[in-house]
Amino acid sequence: MAQNMSRARTTPSRYGSKEERNLYEKQLRERNTEFAERQRQNCREWVKKFPEKKNYYDWSFHIKQKYGLTAQDYDQMLLLQGGGCKLCGHKAVKNRLPVDHDHTTGRVRGILCTPCNRAVGIVERNVHKLVDYLKEPSQCCTTADDIHTKEKAPKDHS
Numbered sequence: 001m002a003q004n005m006s007r008a009r010t011t012p013s014r015y016g017s018k019e020e021r022n023l024y025e026k027q028l029r030e031r032n033t034e035f036a037e038r039q040r041q042n043c044r045e046w047v048k049k050f051p052e053k054k055n056y057y058d059w060s061f062h063i064k065q066k067y068g069l070t071a072q073d074y075d076q077m078l079l080l081q082g083g084g085c086k087l088c089g090h091k092a093v094k095n096r097l098p099v100d101h102d103h104t105t106g107r108v109r110g111i112l113c114t115p116c117n118r119a120v121g122i123v124e125r126n127v128h129k130l131v132d133y134l135k136e137p138s139q140c141c142t143t144a145d146d147i148h149t150k151e152k153a154p155k156d157h158s
Contacts (some may be wrong), residue, residue, distance in 0.1 A: 061098065067099050067108050074099070078111050086110035087120075 016024075029036035047054045069077075074096075084091040086100075090113040100112045100120060112120065121129060124145040142147075 039063060063099060067106075069108065074111070077108075081110060085113035085116050087089065087112055087116040088115075 029039070056071075063069045063071070063074060078097070082089060085097060086109075090097075092113070097111045097113055098117045100109045100117050101107060102109060103121075103124075
């Protein structure tokens with residue numbers, strides 16, 4: 001009994017930090033290739049047996065890491081905004097709708113369909129140019145006839 005108490009613990013407690021646990025498992029895999037192969041094989045078998053769960057866990061891990069949202073948070077947000085895209089109302093049929101967030105602050109704004117999410121991103125990056133463009137009077141043609149007239153106009157070579 002006294003021997004066991006004097007020995008230093010070689011594995012981190014289950015309450016150790018995530019980094020400590022990851023480092024321990026990496027070192028264990030490096031020291032014990034059979035253990036590593038057994039882990040990989042178990043993982044492959046689990047993925048074959050539960051492919052839908054793998055996709056769910058990949059997705060839920062991703063939104064937790066990137067946005068700090070749990071799957072329940074996502075579902076609650078979606079429910080609060082009517083079950084679809086916050087802008088156009090499109091409901092996802094096969095895939096989940098993307099999470100829209102501010103790229104500067106990381107703050108989640110809502111759940112949007114892919115076209116709306118892309119449009120928000122484009123407008124967000126170019127909002128000042130877009131506003132200026134919409135405010136300026138038209139310097140170009142107003143009708144299709146004007147376009148053709150400008151194309152046929154002789155070029156000034158001075």
